[in-house]
Amino acid sequence: MSTLTHGRSGRSFRRSALVLALGAVIASGAALAQKATGEIFGHAGANASVTIENTDTGLTREITADASGRFSFSQLPTGHYRVTSDGATRDVQVKVGTGSEVNFADKDSQKLEAIEVTGNAINPIDVSSVExxxxxxxxxxxxxxxxxxxxxxxxxxxxxxxxxxxxxxxxxxxxxxxxxxxxxxxxxxxxxxxxxxxxxxxxxxxxxxxxxxxxxxxxxxxxxxxxxxxxxxxxxxxxxxxxxxxxx
Missing domain, CATH: 2.170.130.10 (TonB-dependent receptor, plug domain)
Structure with missing residues (x-):
């Protein structure tokens, strides 16, 4: 009887291990899909509402910035987006595996002047990543x-x-x-x-x-x-x- 019980316990343990292994495979597959997306992050007014719209597909999302004005939209399909907060609008392109920064508020109140550089062939630096x-x-x-x-x-x-x-x-x-x-x-x-x-x-x-x-x-x-x-x-x-x- 003890041998039979031990055999059933062994089979039950193997089935549990198999279920855990399958769960790990499914979880890893879900993680892989995350590599084909991008992110929008930045600063707005404190507790301000921030809305994004994919101008190609019409996808929209809305969140509220935190008390310091920080906001972040993750897992976004690549493409062109329009970001809106407190009546101000910014256009940004989301690229695969990178974050695009959008600022509606000046984070440095001591700044005396600003220099803006624009261009359509410049790869912006993703300051949120070390890659x-x-x-x-x-x-x-x-x-x-x-x-x-x-x-x-x-x-x-x-x-x-x-x-x-x-x-x-x-x-x-x-x-x-x-x-x-x-x-x-x-x-x-x-x-x-x-x-x-x-x-x-x-x-x-x-x-x-x-x-x-x-x-x-x-x-x-x-x-x-x-x-x-x-x-x-x-x-x-x-x-x-x-x-x-x-x-x-």
Missing amino acids: SSTVFTADQIAALPVARDISSVALLAPGTVRGDSGFESLGGGPLASFGGASVAENGYYINGFDVTNIRNFTSFANLPFEAIGEQQVKTGGYGAEFGRSLGGVINIVTKRGTNEFKGV
Whole structure:
């Protein structure tokens, strides 16, 4: 009887372990999906209402800033947004894996003058993150005088060089080396899902080049969610539709 009881307990323990393992897989899958989004943060008036609207899809959200005026919208699909607070409006572009800062209030009351620099080809610095990353939008990619593949675009990021040509036959083309690491130490993601070939780590699931909405190149400082990559990370989100009808 004791042997039978012990056997049932063992099977019950294994079933519990299996349930926990499946839960961990599902949780990790949910975390992966977070990599295909961005964030809007900044300062407004104390306890002020802040509203954002995706001008492409009509998505809207509204929150209230805290007592010091800080606010943050997380898990936002990439695209163009209009941010409104107390009658003031700001237009901002949310890019994959980065935060875009919007300020309605001057945080430094001692500032005597301000210098504003504008441009449509400047990659804003995400002060909320310690990652070293570069984001290329679809418009920028279309204008770049490089070969139409993601490795050629990635080679434009600081700290990247073309890898050993001996690996190109495995990867199906040129591969980027990040910070002197092997081309087999990179990670590739599409819409938040790991598409790196787990057999040789030098190839990946590809997609039509015209389908790329944004390409983010991480060269250092990225989080543990990008596991199994000691070199760099190429993170891609595909193009999304809008509420406007368009034809060729």
